[in-house]
Amino acid sequence: RAKEVGRNNLQLFDAEMAAKVRAKLRRHEELRDAVARGEFVLHYQPEMNLKTGRIFAAESLLRWQHPERGLVAPADIIPLAEETGLIVPIGDWVLNEACRQNRAWQDEGLPPIVVSVNVSARQFRERNWVSRVAQALEESGLEARYLELELTESLIMQDVGAAIATMHELEALGVHLAIDDFGTGYSSLSALKSFPVRRLKIDQSFVQHVPGDADDMAITGAIISLAQKLQIEVIAEGVETQAQVDFLQASGCDDVQGYFVSRPVAPTEFVTLLAGL
Numbered sequence: 001r002a003k004e005v006g007r008n009n010l011q012l013f014d015a016e017m018a019a020k021v022r023a024k025l026r027r028h029e030e031l032r033d034a035v036a037r038g039e040f041v042l043h044y045q046p047e048m049n050l051k052t053g054r055i056f057a058a059e060s061l062l063r064w065q066h067p068e069r070g071l072v073a074p075a076d077i078i079p080l081a082e083e084t085g086l087i088v089p090i091g092d093w094v095l096n097e098a099c100r101q102n103r104a105w106q107d108e109g110l111p112p113i114v115v116s117v118n119v120s121a122r123q124f125r126e127r128n129w130v131s132r133v134a135q136a137l138e139e140s141g142l143e144a145r146y147l148e149l150e151l152t153e154s155l156i157m158q159d160v161g162a163a164i165a166t167m168h169e170l171e172a173l174g175v176h177l178a179i180d181d182f183g184t185g186y187s188s189l190s191a192l193k194s195f196p197v198r199r200l201k202i203d204q205s206f207v208q209h210v211p212g213d214a215d216d217m218a219i220t221g222a223i224i225s226l227a228q229k230l231q232i233e234v235i236a237e238g239v240e241t242q243a244q245v246d247f248l249q250a251s252g253c254d255d256v257q258g259y260f261v262s263r264p265v266a267p268t269e270f271v272t273l274l275a276g277l
């Protein structure tokens with residue numbers, strides 16, 4: 001009997017597995033179609049300097065305008081895209097679109113800003129990645145200094161030597177580099193010294209509980225002074241309240257990004273934020 005029960009369970013398990021595999025294949029296909037149909041859009045979240053109160057940059061954030069499900073967030077796109085390799089064409093689209101949009105804003109006479117693009121590990125490892133970046137700049141006519149690429153610590157640490165070499169090539173193009181979600185990875189402090197980065201973005205998980213949580217206050221404060229000592233800029237992500245701003249300002253943080261300033265918004269709405277300078 002035990003054997004029989006085991007066999008039945010196994011059959012049930014197989015059926016479940018098969019259903020899961022089918023569902024996954026469907027989602028892959030759907031994402032592939034979305035790439036072909038051009039169903040992606042970028043939203044932009046402003047970054048504000050704490051000294052001047054000005055918006056000087058924006059992060060581009062991927063959204064999928066799904067015909068039935070509405071606006072789909074990156075958490076439901078990126079893992080699937082990485083798994084299928086679709087992150088490469090999607091990432092190319094993001095890079096080109098962010099450059100095109102930023103140049104278009106400049107052509108409209110808006111104050112020039114830096115637009116940053118999130119880079120996935122798979123994209124970064126593509127053999128011709130640096131020339132793709134150069135091509136995106138050339139085709140859009142955007143000056144390199146108005147493009148920033150956000151890399152995570154884990155992306156860099158996968159192969160530090162190769163990553164540093166690529167980072168230097170990107171730096172030579174004139175684009176800026178930032179380390180995203182800083183504090184959540186394992187980059188050693190000695191490695192950090194050799195990264196040609198312009199700034200650190202403090203992960204929102206630390207920022208979330210300041211002021212109030214003594215540990216997070218200590219960590220956030222330590223990252224800010226680390227950046228100051230390395231003479232690179234530092235921005236706090238996920239800033240939602242005045243109390244957080246006050247703490248960050250007192251700690252010497254350069255910039256903030258988060259709902260306190262604005263949620264990520266569609267390009268037309270971003271223009272009104274930018275024009276309101």
Ligand code: C2E
Pocket residue numbers: 045060061062073074075078091094118119120150180181204237238239240257258259260264
């Ligand atoms: P990230 O690069 O760390 O982006 C910041 C995330 O925090 C965004 O989530 C943003 O909407 C959210 N956020 C901003 N301010 C606040 C705040 O005040 N409170 C809270 N709770 N959240 C805030 P989003 O847009 O869902 O993106 C999630 C992640 O997906 C990004 O994290 C990034 O790692 C990835 N991602 C987004 N766009 C792209 C892309 O084009 N390419 C790649 N490879 N990854 C992307």
Ligand code: MG
Pocket residue numbers: 059118150180
């Ligand atoms: Mg980012």
Ligand code: MG
Pocket residue numbers: 180181201203204237
């Ligand atoms: Mg981040």
Ligand code: MG
Pocket residue numbers: 181
């Ligand atoms: Mg993040």
